[in-house]
Amino acid sequence: MRSPEHLALLEELDQGGxxxxxxxxxxxxxxxxxxxxxxxxxxxxxxVAQLLKVAPDATGIEGEGEPAARFAKAWSVATGKQFHEVGGVRLYRLTELAPPPAVGTPRLAEAADVQVCADWLDEMSRTEDARRGWVPGDRAADLGATVRSLIAANRLWLLEADGHPVTLGAHRPPLHGVVRLGPIYT
Structure with a gap:
C-alpha cells in the first residue's frame, strides 16, 4: 500500500492520467x-525513458524538492529542453484545525450553481496552468460534469455573502483513512 503522500496521484489517474x-x-x-x-x-x-514513451511533449513536472530537481535534470538531458523552477507541490497532514472567521453562510451547491462553479474552476485551472507555463486545455465540458457529480454526491459547498456565492469547497470520500479536500476556490 502506498503512503498518503501518494494519494494525489489517484485523482490524476481517475481523470485520464x-x-x-x-x-x-x-x-x-x-x-x-x-x-x-x-x-x-x-x-x-x-x-524518464518510460515517461518519454507516453508523454514526450510534457512541458511541466510537479514534484517535491530534490527528487523533482533530480528528475528534471534527467528529463532535460533526455529531451534537450531547459527547465526552471516555478513552484513546489506537497501534501500536508492536518494535525490541528483552527477555523478562521468566515463572513457568509455555507450551503450545499445545487443544480442552478453548475455554471458559476464550473466557471470558477475553469478560471482557477487556467490561472494555475499559466503560472506554471503550461498551455491551458479546454476543460469546460469536463468541469461541468465534475461539478454535477460533486453536487449529486452532496460534496460541493458554497459560501454565500449577501445572497451570492463567493467561494466553493468540495470534499471527497476518505481514501486509506485520508480525507481529501478540493477543489477549493476563494
Missing part, C-alpha cells in the same frame, strides 16, 4: 498538465 512505474519510482503523465511525480529513484533514467 497514465501511470508509469519503474523499480523505485513512479509518476503520472496527464496532458496538458504534464508529469506529476511520486517516488523518484536515485537514478531516474528508467523513469
Amino acid at each position: 497514465t501511470l508509469v512505474e519503474v523499480p523505485g519510482g513512479f509518476a503520472v503523465a496527464r496532458e496538458p498538465r504534464g508529469i506529476r511525480l511520486g517516488d523518484v529513484p536515485d537514478q531516474p533514467g528508467a523513469l
Whole structure:
C-alpha cells in the first residue's frame, strides 16, 4: 500500500492520467498538465525513458524538492529542453484545525450553481496552468460534469455573502483513512 503522500496521484489517474512505474519510482503523465511525480529513484533514467514513451511533449513536472530537481535534470538531458523552477507541490497532514472567521453562510451547491462553479474552476485551472507555463486545455465540458457529480454526491459547498456565492469547497470520500479536500476556490 502506498503512503498518503501518494494519494494525489489517484485523482490524476481517475481523470485520464497514465501511470508509469519503474523499480523505485513512479509518476503520472496527464496532458496538458504534464508529469506529476511520486517516488523518484536515485537514478531516474528508467523513469524518464518510460515517461518519454507516453508523454514526450510534457512541458511541466510537479514534484517535491530534490527528487523533482533530480528528475528534471534527467528529463532535460533526455529531451534537450531547459527547465526552471516555478513552484513546489506537497501534501500536508492536518494535525490541528483552527477555523478562521468566515463572513457568509455555507450551503450545499445545487443544480442552478453548475455554471458559476464550473466557471470558477475553469478560471482557477487556467490561472494555475499559466503560472506554471503550461498551455491551458479546454476543460469546460469536463468541469461541468465534475461539478454535477460533486453536487449529486452532496460534496460541493458554497459560501454565500449577501445572497451570492463567493467561494466553493468540495470534499471527497476518505481514501486509506485520508480525507481529501478540493477543489477549493476563494
